[in-house]
Amino acid sequence: MKLRLKIWRQKNRNDKGSFVSYSMDDVNPEMSMLECLDVLNETLIERGEEPVTFEHDCREGICGSCGFMINGIPHGPQRATTVCQLTMRHFKDGEELVIEPWRAGAFPMIKDLMVDRRALDRIIESGGYISVSTGNAPDGNDILIGKDTSDRAMDAAACIGCGACVAACPNASAALFTGAKITHLGVLPQGKIEAERRALGMVGQMNTEDFGSCTNIGECTAACPKEIPLEVIARMNQDYWRASAKRRDDSVKPVTPVTRWNAK
Amino acid sequence: MTLDSKLPSGPIEQAWDKTRFDMKLVNPANKRKHSIIVVGSGLAGASAAATLGELGYNVKCFCFQDSPRRAHSIAAQGGINAAKNYQNDGDSVYRLFYDTVKGGDFRAREANVYRLAQISVSIIDQCVAQGVPFAREYGGALTNRSFGGAQVSRTFYARGQTGQQLLLGAYQALERQIHEKTVTMYPRTEMLDLIVIDGKARGIVVRHLVTGEITTHFADAVILGTGGYGNVYYLSTNAKGSNVTASWRAHKRGALFANPCYTQIHPTCIPVSGDYQSKLTLMSESLRNDGRIWVPKQKGDKRKPDQIPEEERDYYLERRYPSFGNLVPRDVASRNAKSVCDEGRGVGESGLGVYLDFTAAIKRLGEHVIRERYGNLFDMYQRITDEDPYKVPMRIYPAIHYTMGGLWVDYHLQSTIPGLFVLGEANFSDHGANRLGASALMQGLSDGYFVIPYTIGHYLASNKFAKVDSSNPEAQQAVANVKQITDKLLSIKGKRTVDSFHRELGKIMWEYCGMSRTAEGLEKAIGLIDALREEFWQNVNVPGSGDDLNQSLEKAGRVADFFELGRLMCVDARERNESCGGHFREEYQTPEGEAQRDDEHYSYVAAWGYNGPGQHPELNKEPLEFDYVHPSQRSYK
Ligand SMILES: Cc1cc2nc3c(=O)[nH]c(=O)nc-3n(C[C@H](O)[C@H](O)[C@H](O)COP(=O)(O)OP(=O)(O)OC[C@H]3O[C@@H](n4cnc5c(N)ncnc54)[C@H](O)[C@@H]3O)c2cc1C
Numbered sequence: 028m029k030l031r032l033k034i035w036r037q038k039n040r041n042d043k044g045s046f047v048s049y050s051m052d053d054v055n056p057e058m059s060m061l062e063c064l065d066v067l068n069e070t071l072i073e074r075g076e077e078p079v080t081f082e083h084d085c086r087e088g089i090c091g092s093c094g095f096m097i098n099g100i101p102h103g104p105q106r107a108t109t110v111c112q113l114t115m116r117h118f119k120d121g122e123e124l125v126i127e128p129w130r131a132g133a134f135p136m137i138k139d140l141m142v143d144r145r146a147l148d149r150i151i152e153s154g155g156y157i158s159v160s161t162g163n164a165p166d167g168n169d170i171l172i173g174k175d176t177s178d179r180a181m182d183a184a185a186c187i188g189c190g191a192c193v194a195a196c197p198n199a200s201a202a203l204f205t206g207a208k209i210t211h212l213g214v215l216p217q218g219k220i221e222a223e224r225r226a227l228g229m230v231g232q233m234n235t236e237d238f239g240s241c242t243n244i245g246e247c248t249a250a251c252p253k254e255i256p257l258e259v260i261a262r263m264n265q266d267y268w269r270a271s272a273k274r275r276d277d278s279v280k281p282v283t284p285v286t287r288w289n290a291k
Numbered sequence: 292m293t294l295d296s297k298l299p300s301g302p303i304e305q306a307w308d309k310t311r312f313d314m315k316l317v318n319p320a321n322k323r324k325h326s327i328i329v330v331g332s333g334l335a336g337a338s339a340a341a342t343l344g345e346l347g348y349n350v351k352c353f354c355f356q357d358s359p360r361r362a363h364s365i366a367a368q369g370g371i372n373a374a375k376n377y378q379n380d381g382d383s384v385y386r387l388f389y390d391t392v393k394g395g396d397f398r399a400r401e402a403n404v405y406r407l408a409q410i411s412v413s414i415i416d417q418c419v420a421q422g423v424p425f426a427r428e429y430g431g432a433l434t435n436r437s438f439g440g441a442q443v444s445r446t447f448y449a450r451g452q453t454g455q456q457l458l459l460g461a462y463q464a465l466e467r468q469i470h471e472k473t474v475t476m477y478p479r480t481e482m483l484d485l486i487v488i489d490g491k492a493r494g495i496v497v498r499h500l501v502t503g504e505i506t507t508h509f510a511d512a513v514i515l516g517t518g519g520y521g522n523v524y525y526l527s528t529n530a531k532g533s534n535v536t537a538s539w540r541a542h543k544r545g546a547l548f549a550n551p552c553y554t555q556i557h558p559t560c561i562p563v564s565g566d567y568q569s570k571l572t573l574m575s576e577s578l579r580n581d582g583r584i585w586v587p588k589q590k591g592d593k594r595k596p597d598q599i600p601e602e603e604r605d606y607y608l609e610r611r612y613p614s615f616g617n618l619v620p621r622d623v624a625s626r627n628a629k630s631v632c633d634e635g636r637g638v639g640e641s642g643l644g645v646y647l648d649f650t651a652a653i654k655r656l657g658e659h660v661i662r663e664r665y666g667n668l669f670d671m672y673q674r675i676t677d678e679d680p681y682k683v684p685m686r687i688y689p690a691i692h693y694t695m696g697g698l699w700v701d702y703h704l705q706s707t708i709p710g711l712f713v714l715g716e717a718n719f720s721d722h723g724a725n726r727l728g729a730s731a732l733m734q735g736l737s738d739g740y741f742v743i744p745y746t747i748g749h750y751l752a753s754n755k756f757a758k759v760d761s762s763n764p765e766a767q768q769a770v771a772n773v774k775q776i777t778d779k780l781l782s783i784k785g786k787r788t789v790d791s792f793h794r795e796l797g798k799i800m801w802e803y804c805g806m807s808r809t810a811e812g813l814e815k816a817i818g819l820i821d822a823l824r825e826e827f828w829q830n831v832n833v834p835g836s837g838d839d840l841n842q843s844l845e846k847a848g849r850v851a852d853f854f855e856l857g858r859l860m861c862v863d864a865r866e867r868n869e870s871c872g873g874h875f876r877e878e879y880q881t882p883e884g885e886a887q888r889d890d891e892h893y894s895y896v897a898a899w900g901y902n903g904p905g906q907h908p909e910l911n912k913e914p915l916e917f918d919y920v921h922p923s924q925r926s927y928k
């Protein structure tokens with residue numbers, strides 16, 4: 028099949044960037060969106076041009092590396108599917124695809140379709156864990172956990188951290204991402220103990236970064252390749268409000284966001 | 292070189308305890324004065340970095356992805372083994388030990404495997420405490436399944452995403468230490484050389500993948516948890532970025548590389564569909580519990596599967612292995628699929644595929660039962676192939692999946708370079724010639740959470756560390772080496788892309804050093820690889836510059852190392868005149884066509900030393916002794 032790819036090209040953060048159109052005459056409907064870009068890149072290199080930079084690793088929809096907008100939709104039109112698993116048969120012969128990176132203040136541009144998502148790591152760093160050091164653990168069956176609870180934790184824990192929720196949100200909020208981790212850990216008995224401190228830390232960090240605030244629009248959950256439910260945001264708010272109301276722990280301080288690369 | 296594997300003496304049950312007692316400890320107040328570099332943030336690297344941080348060491352952790360959470364470990368599906376015996380079905384530490392030594396076709400060290408089985412139980416406890424949502428019974432207890440042909444149910448799992456959940460557990464522990472400032476994380480940073488000063492590993496040279504800056508980092512010890520090398524075949528189930536560069540550059544600095552030819556081929560993957568194919572997708576082997584594998588009896592039969600009558604089908608596994616049938620081990624199932632396809636009886640457009648048919652199971656159990664058991668896998672298959680496996684048999688073909696070989700390490704996980712430790716898939720230690728399902732996750736976490744924290748302390752407490760920095764001649768030489776490789780790759784500006792070379796190398800490896808091997812074929816492969824490598828260095832086209840983000844340059848460096856590794860794999864495979872586990876030499880098979888080991892001559896670890904590109908490497912042998920599990924021939928008839 029034939030396709031026209033209109034791709035955002037930008038050399039680096041300081042470059043202005045613009046769309047460049049490429050036509051592809053021989054797209055195999057079985058190939059994935061990323062394989063289609065591979066084929067384009069091979070021809071670009073052979074023509075002596077720079078290939079399109081995009082992030083990817085597992086190509087199985089689990090590592091969360093990949094992701095860009097296709098015709099304004101994060102990861103493209105197919106429900107619950109990352110671009111690495113999106114096959115070209117979902118597009119029509121002759122169609123034009125507008126491909127551009129996640130756009131959000133908290134995700135500074137790196138190159139072409141690649142952005143800097145370290146803000147998400149800093150949110151986890153600010154409390155997205157259970158404070159148990161190696162060797163501290165009791166037997167795995169000492170604390171029984173009902174199957175429903177464990178399933179609910181797993182639903183939220185399925186987040187791959189790709190950032191599609193932020194890209195989909197008109198406010199560029201990271202509430203679905205943050206809520207997913209707060210819910211995963213908070214519903215488990217092991218994680219309940221620190222729930223309030225965790226919410227203060229993570230939400231505090233989210234607010235410190237350049238994310239917008241959540242106004243319950245719901246675009247995030249629609250775009251999420253793992254279909255994380257909106258209810259995780261309610262849980263996040265609940266934990267955060269409860270914690271703020273009786274805040275006594277002033278030691279929870281946000282991490283300073285960095286955008287440079289030469290970490291010291 | 293004589294290899295000192297530092298194996299403990301005395302009864303195997305007490306060996307690890309005794310070793311721990313004999314080891315020196317680092318005084319708590321001194322721990323923060325010791326710095327440790329951890330390269331890799333997969334299960335092995337992240338668990339090590341987090342635990343060493345908790346102990347108070349000053350840790351620097353590196354990965355090439357944008358976040359440590361994205362390491363290849365995230366993709367593991369099936370589960371993790373542990374000898375908990377929660378199911379009361381006869382499991383024990385000894386049984387897990389026994390199964391692993393036997394499954395490895397008697398080519399692993401008994402003491403290492405025993406320790407792994409012992410530690411397995413603590414891993415599950417630790418992960419549960421971290422919040423890993425393992426599958427549970429309605430009553431709240433942890434549940435298990437049997438996996439990879441094991442006769443007991445000892446596999447713990449979190450839906451089909453066990454690797455993801457275990458890695459997130461380790462990643463979160465790591466982020467906690469980053470917050471505590473015991474660990475500094477360096478994402479998007481690739482290690483390109485090892486700095487060895489006065490015979491000890493003291494640092495690394497890295498390139499920052501966004502800025503292109505080449506810098507040095509120093510420490511008292513260096514840990515590699517950089518994963519396996521399956522991508523030498525180009526097409527594999529590994530993540531695209533998985534590579535051998537860190538291990539290989541350490542090998543070139545003196546670390547021996549052990550058993551490189553031991554590779555694992557997984558029988559149930561979605562077949563290649565075209566030249567553009569970039570990776571292969573695994574379908575869980577649990578499918579073989581209910582699916583029947585067949586090909587047409589007639590060569591080149593192009594009819595649709597439902598038009599081929601029963602009597603014209605060859606259910607070849609059931610025919611050849613009446614007692615195990617479709618459940619024979621991975622290596623046997625893979626080899627048989629290859630041989631029916633080589634006969635011209637393969638299915639699908641390429642002829643490289645066999646049917647995995649659920650018709651009988653659906654008839655017997657009903658579609659709803661099959662949907663409940665395998666629904667998510669069927670969906671994934673349909674998403675990729677656009678075929679409905681409830682109606683049309685799946686097509687599957689074997690693919691490279693895991694590499695048992697790796698850098699040689701002793702019982703302390705230390706390589707032949709003092710101060711260089713190697714964990715996880717990157718080392719060679721515990722799986723012998725064949726890894727059992729659900730054992731890689733166990734090994735990575737065992738190494739990182741529970742072995743290295745002790746053994747590295749012993750090393751640090753037993754040695755003195757002179758101050759080193761970038762002015763040391765060894766460091767300057769390593770930086771110059773990295774710059775020279777980068778400049779050279781960028782200056783060739785030839786006609787072929789990096790991927791085209793990588794693909795061609797992969798084809799050679801798959802053809803001659805894949806599922807079955809012959810001395811003649813391996814000889815031929817060595818010649819082909821040498822020629823292709825030469826062409827690479829004259830004709831590769833790496834566009835762009837080294838001063839900013841350049842994915843072609845990253846790939847080119849990795850492929851350059853794959854050429855050298857691929858050659859070594861062929862040399863190792865040719866030298867090993869026997870068949871064992873994943874290594875099948877056609878000349879060495881029983882009259883029934885099964886793998887024939889030669890314990891008299893080949894019961895050793897082959898640890899290779901580097902002698903320069905295209906030069907014959909030096910072979911060192913570590914003999915293997917079996918005091919507990921006595922070597923026997925595997926039979927599945
Ligand atoms: C599809 C699939 C399914 C699997 N399922 C199972 C299963 O069910 N059960 C099981 O037990 N095993 C399974 N395995 C095997 C298992 O997942 C791996 O063996 C294991 O996760 C490897 O972990 P690791 O920590 O050693 O390496 P990896 O997870 O590969 O991590 C390597 C790390 O090193 C870093 N790195 C590499 N090179 C460099 C460099 N030069 N500089 C800086 N950083 C570098 C990477 O960034 C990464 O962080 C599966 C494997 C595959 C492919």
Ligand code: FES
Binds near residue numbers: 090094
């Ligand atoms: S590349 Fe891993 S999720 Fe797409």
